[in-house]
Amino acid sequence: MEKDKNFVLGIYNDEDILLSAIRKVRESGVKIQEVYSPFPVHGIDEALGYKRTRLPIAAFMFGLLGTTLAVTMQVWMMGVDWPMIIGGKDFVSLPPFVPVTFELTVLLSALGMVATFMIVSDLKPYKKPRLMDIRITDDKHVMAIDLADNDLEKEDIKKIVKETSAEEINDKNF
């Protein structure tokens, strides 16, 4: 956790006002550190200029790993390590391997993607959250502006935030 960080917080009640506020603040050249919300706000990623997450790629790669592992495992166990005659069937035939291959693809894809999500978002048990405002998980949206990121004076930033019809404007120091 960083020390001595000073933030200006704009607190909003309404997601549409928040979205227009984000645009206005960014247009006036102020850098927003992050916006915190009680629920996912549609279009906030574009307003903040975030790039699309690459998590789908992670999911695909883990899925591919699952497919490979499943096929290798079945072919090796049934065909190489200990071939057995079961009802006169071929040792290695792909159709009966489809269900297990499918399940392992889904399993590894899901678990791998979720693990990636946890790691990149730094979500883990017993982690102390750095909460900008206790009401974020209830009903308030908070726009956090890091003073160190901006050349403008604190009062100027507050003025810009004030013009976006924020409900409250607070200071927060970590």
Next chain:
Amino acid sequence: MAIPVDDILVKEEEKQNLSSVSVIREPLVTGGKTVHDVTEDICRQVEGKPTLSWMLGMAISLGTLGIGAYCVFMLLWEGIGVWGLNKTVGWAWDITNFVWWVGIGHAGTLISAILLLFRQKWRMSINRAAEAMTIFAVICAAMFPGLHMGRLWLGFYWALPLPNTFGSLWVNFNSPLLWDVFAISTYFTVSLVFWYIGLIPDFASIRDRAKNSISKAVYGALSFGWDGAAKTWMRYESVALILAGLATPLVLSVHTIVSFDFATSVIPGWHTTIFPPYFVAGAIFSGFAMVLTLMLITRKTFKLEDYITINHIELMNIVIIITGSIVGIAYITEFFIAWYSGVEAEQYAFLNRMTGPYWWAYWTMMTCNVISPQLFWFKKIRTNIAATFILSIVVNIGMWFERFVIIVTSLHRDYLPSSWAMFYPTVYDVGVYLFTFGLFGTAFLLFAKFFPVINMAEVKSIIKTSSRQNS
């Protein structure tokens, strides 16, 4: 230090124009709730003391669990001979209960995954409880194949691909029973992860309201340090969407593979290609019925009428009509094909179902599954809470009989008339079934008390478009 904002740029009228409530669709949340009300209403159950009805429910569940546990102990002690199985009918209540519970476990992921992909927002107030139900139902289901092995502790060697040096050979990947192991365990794991990801933001809400240090610590640990950052929300939504995309074919695959347990065999009445879609439709049918049974009770005892509205109940009943009709058509198709195939054994199996010694089971199934859901064509019935509650239970009785009919009537008269037999359940058949009811009830009640029963974050996101209509 708070600075009140005097000169509000957006005027009150403009604010109202910003709100985009649909005039065509009925609101999903009634009572003019605000975002803060959602937090208050849902957290109240978690923060308050257990109510009398909760205690009563818990006492009944634990009592059932205790009686059942004795039967499970006797089963493990004596072996599966205590069940009413015989050499002709080697699968009966156990596999019936297994398929029944797995079927019930389908609604949760269907609601949260398929309805998410279809952008059906009404799923938002029911998905949390439905997913919990899925997870508990799958645990109950998995009990049965495990116990049926007789020596549960050897299940690892028999079901998992462990090296030959562990004492047995590699598992047989040609067997649908092994596919089941992979399907059910994958389904369970993915459903659990999906459910937990959804719970994280809500645990954070409870954490930030917690008054005493125990709940602060517990919900703090459970909420994984969630802070509501837009970047995390963006990733969270992406994860939810992909999990939904993965869970959709998964949920369809699970009951398909369960149906393969029967369909890949050569038993007349079992080896039919119609089984996969027919089982999946039946699973959704019974799952939705169970969701309705549970939600109607939860809604009443927790006073959640504004979140789980008549509108929700009606929509779920419509799903029941659709899937119930698919099931009905499947029954008739099965019959037609049995006749049309010209295979005598197949024809006999189906005639025996209808008119043989288990005719009463067959006709119970037909009445409960084919006729009763058709009553929901009447708007009066599908919007009536008492009627919905009764019919939801009737549907699940019917679906239990469906599995019983498929399993027992196909087995009890096999190719040799000298080995024809009847199956009669013993007290241990009933007792082990009761055990899973006790387990399910206990788990669900614990969930209802300590977890937020409605997905707060998701419901909050639709408050603006779907709630203020009534205020």
